[in-house]
Amino acid sequence: MPKPKVYCSHELFEEARKILDATCDVEYWTPAERPAREEVLRRVRDKEGLVCLLTEKVDEGLLRAAPKLRIAANVAVGFDNIDVAACTKRGVVATNTPGVLDETTADFAWTLLMAVARRLGEGEQLARSGNWKGWNLDQLCGADIWGRRWGLWGWADWPGGGAAGVGLQHEVIYTDAVRAPQDAEKPVNATFQDMNTLLAEADFISLHVPLLAETRGLFDTPKFFG
Numbered sequence: 001m002p003k004p005k006v007y008c009s010h011e012l013f014e015e016a017r018k019i020l021d022a023t024c025d026v027e028y029w030t031p032a033e034r035p036a037r038e039e040v041l042r043r044v045r046d047k048e049g050l051v052c053l054l055t056e057k058v059d060e061g062l063l064r065a066a067p068k069l070r071i072a073a074n075v076a077v078g079f080d081n082i083d084v085a086a087c088t089k090r091g092v093v094a095t096n097t098p099g100v101l102d103e104t105t106a107d108f109a110w111t112l113l114m115a116v117a118r119r120l121g122e123g124e125q126l127a128r129s130g131n132w133k134g135w136n137l138d139q140l141c142g143a144d145i146w147g148r149r150w151g152l153w154g155w156a157d158w159p160g161g162g163a164a165g166v167g168l169q170h171e172v173i174y175t176d177a178v179r180a181p182q183d184a185e186k187p188v189n190a191t192f193q194d195m196n197t198l199l200a201e202a203d204f205i206s207l208h209v210p211l212l213a214e215t216r217g218l219f220d221t222p223k224f225f226g
């Protein structure tokens, strides 16, 4: 029996590639840039499976172009790029990869907070520019995170209890559409507040809400600096 034909719009990590290649006849997109829409539509024409990224829109147009498609496997936590209703209507299974980057994203929230507080980007630019003239007492001092108050917009249920995890003796205040359970708040010294309190009292604020109609544009420049 011939293997099912699959189009993979990107190269896979070796482990995943081995599994897929063992059972499917896979065509991979290998150039560094993302494939154009027309390219994807052309490639999926005779395929039963599609492995894609969030850069590929799996919508009515793509489903029409791929009449044999049985599955669209999104290598992404979210699925904003997939018209799930259209897939359901045509009996195409849509899958995603929830949870695989939660720890990574929590790490990165910390990385960005540290980078902003400690003015890392400016320091690096200065060092690379060749214009650094030597050390000075108040040079790129930045701000301490130790003992300060971190405001979270969106609790986000990440490992360690909320996006903040266990931090540097800092206090966490957060606002969210849904309050986290108290036994999750306690280990990270977190207190639920409304948005105005968050804006008034936090020393640093980070955003962890999904991009939705009700969150788009809600956190604007006046909120940061007003």
Ligand SMILES: NC(=O)c1ccc[n+]([C@@H]2O[C@H](COP(=O)([O-])OP(=O)(O)OC[C@H]3O[C@@H](n4cnc5c(N)ncnc54)[C@H](O)[C@@H]3O)[C@@H](O)[C@H]2O)c1
Pocket (backbone or CB within 6 Å): 077, 099, 100, 101, 102, 105, 153, 154, 155, 156, 157, 158, 175, 176, 177, 178, 207, 208, 209, 210, 211, 212, 214, 215
């Ligand atoms: N988890 C990942 O792998 C990942 C990867 C890249 C980027 N991100 C981004 O990180 C952020 C958090 O992701 P997550 O996976 O932890 O999401 P999540 O769904 O677990 O958490 C989102 C939080 O936002 C809250 N929320 C939703 N709408 C709200 C509103 N209108 N007002 C206030 N709070 C609201 C939810 O109650 C929830 O606590 C998102 O912006 C997401 O796009 C996540």
